[in-house]
Amino acid sequence: MVGENNKVVIVTGGSSGIGRRTASALKENGCIVYEFSRRSIPMEGVTHLSVDVTDEDAVNAAVQQVIQKETKIDAVINCAGFGISGAVEFTSMEQAKAQFDVNFFGTVTVNKAVLPFLRHQGKGHIVNISSVAAVAHIPFQTFYSASKAAISSYSYALANEVKPYGIHVTVVELGDICTGFTKARQKSILGDDEYGGRISRSVSQMEHDEQNGMDPARIGRYIAGIVEKKNPAVVYVAGAQYKFLSLLCKLLPAAARGKIVGKIYGQQAHHSAKLLYKLKNPPRMPPNWEAPRRYSFSGSVFSRWFLFCPVLLIQNFSVNGDGDHLPRNELSAGLQCLFCRHLQTAAAGHQIGRA
Numbered sequence: 001m002v003g004e005n006n007k008v009v010i011v012t013g014g015s016s017g018i019g020r021r022t023a024s025a026l027k028e029n030g031c032i033v034y035e036f037s038r039r040s041i042p043m044e045g046v047t048h049l050s051v052d053v054t055d056e057d058a059v060n061a062a063v064q065q066v067i068q069k070e071t072k073i074d075a076v077i078n079c080a081g082f083g084i085s086g087a088v089e090f091t092s093m094e095q096a097k098a099q100f101d102v103n104f105f106g107t108v109t110v111n112k113a114v115l116p117f118l119r120h121q122g123k124g125h126i127v128n129i130s131s132v133a134a135v136a137h138i139p140f141q142t143f144y145s146a147s148k149a150a151i152s153s154y155s156y157a158l159a160n161e162v163k164p165y166g167i168h169v170t171v172v173e174l175g176d177i178c179t180g181f182t183k184a185r186q187k188s189i190l191g192d193d194e195y196g197g198r199i200s201r202s203v204s205q206m207e208h209d210e211q212n213g214m215d216p217a218r219i220g221r222y223i224a225g226i227v228e229k230k231n232p233a234v235v236y237v238a239g240a241q242y243k244f245l246s247l248l249c250k251l252l253p254a255a256a257r258g259k260i261v262g263k264i265y266g267q268q269a270h271h272s273a274k275l276l277y278k279l280k281n282p283p284r285m286p287p288n289w290e291a292p293r294r295y296s297f298s299g300s301v302f303s304r305w306f307l308f309c310p311v312l313l314i315q316n317f318s319v320n321g322d323g324d325h326l327p328r329n330e331l332s333a334g335l336q337c338l339f340c341r342h343l344q345t346a347a348a349g350h351q352i353g354r355a
Contacts, residue, residue, distance in 0.1 A: 005030075008070045009227060010063070012036045012053055012110055013080030014046070017179040018129065021220025022077055029224055034066050036110070037080070053080045053106030056113075063113040075125040075227045076114050078107040083144045085203050086188030087195055095186065096143045103147035108154070115162065123166040125227060128155045130173045132242050135249040136257070139265050140202045148173075152235070159234050170232045172223060175242035176213030202265045214239055 009026050013019035014035030020043065026033045027045045035043070036051035036059075049062045066073060081103040084095055107128050118124030131148040138145050155171035162169060185207075192199045222238050237243045249257050 007031045007074040007227065008034070008066065008072055009075045009077065010034045010036060010066060010073060010110075010114070011077045011079060012051070012106070013078075014043075014048075015039045015041045017079070018174070018177065018216055018219055018223070019077075019079030021216045022079060022223045023220075025217075025220040025224035026227065029228065031074075031224075031227070032070060034062075036062060053078075053110055054101045056109050059109050060113050063110075063117070067117055072121060073114055073117060073124060075127065076110060077127040077129070077223060077227070078110055079129050080106050080110075081129065081147075082186070083141065084186040084188070085141050085144070085199075087140060087191045087199055088142050090188060090190035091143065095188075099143045100147050100150070103144070104150045104154070107151055111158070115167070118167050119162065119165045125168045125170065125232065126155075126158070126162075127170045127172060127223065127226060129223075130155070130171045132173050132175050132237065132246055132249075134173060135246055136261055138202075139262060140199050156234060168232050169234065170226060171235050172226065173235065173237045173242070173246060174219065175237075175239050175245070176209045177216050177219055178211055178213045179216045205265060 007026075007030075009031045011019050011023045011026065011033060012035075014023040014033075015037035016039075019035070019037070020041075023033050023035050023043060023046050027043075033046045035046050035048050036053065037048070038050065038052050040048050040050060042048065049065065051058050051062045053059060063073075082099075084091070084099050086095075111126055111128075114124070114126070118126075128151050130151045131145075133141060133145040134149040134152040137149070152171050152173065155169050159169035187203055189200050189203070219238055222236075226232055226236060237246045252260075
């Protein structure tokens, strides 16, 4: 039995990665934490229950055990998941189904087990972990992207179903994070020759980004902080750069979004290398450089206004993906910098062309 001020939280996938960091952060916040996973890796102050989220009977039994001991559940955080990579053409149906069984249906199974109790007690918070891959669909991680997109859509719909009963549903879309997830990914390069080496190069780029990604402890604290909110938003995106990416993917036409993601992860090596070089090494402006009054803007007039419109949107509207008001100025400044950098690059190209 716990006191009113001690929140009881279930964390799935709590034996490693984001789940473990989240469980630790919740414990530091004074929560009573139950960790569901197949492996028992002791953590002081956290109770482990051996649960495979794809086993409905095991999930139901574990949830009932928590209810009987604590008499309440305040929040459930679904972190359990893994990733596969490879070309769709060469991915077996068993692998594809296993990806959805854990990432999507594992989340559904846990939520289905706790929902009757949460509805009866008239309150609760379900937090489902998704990814920016849900909106920035990554080639050769097709089934992973699809499973995360399913979690996001499921969360949006579920939020409206259970809102009248005092239950909050939140989806957290994460970006690249440096955890053991990268090493645990089930990789397949079958068909790499047929695809011109694009599979191995794409996965290599993904792994590089992940290993240089965000600190998992920071993300664990971020997720734990969401549980403490009285009126949480339906969606949160961790990290200013990923908030911008998520917003951009929602604003861009599908063809433009696909072209950008494809050039980084899906094209031949020289194409992606050229794009990444341009992004990381913009032209340097000479001393006392002033922009000419007339210049040729790369692309069209549309591209100029397209980059500027998100600035206006973020300046005038506080909804930026996670419902918070504070990051608005940070994102707006970032977009303005990007817009100005694009103007400088275009103008520099014009000057060189004239020379």
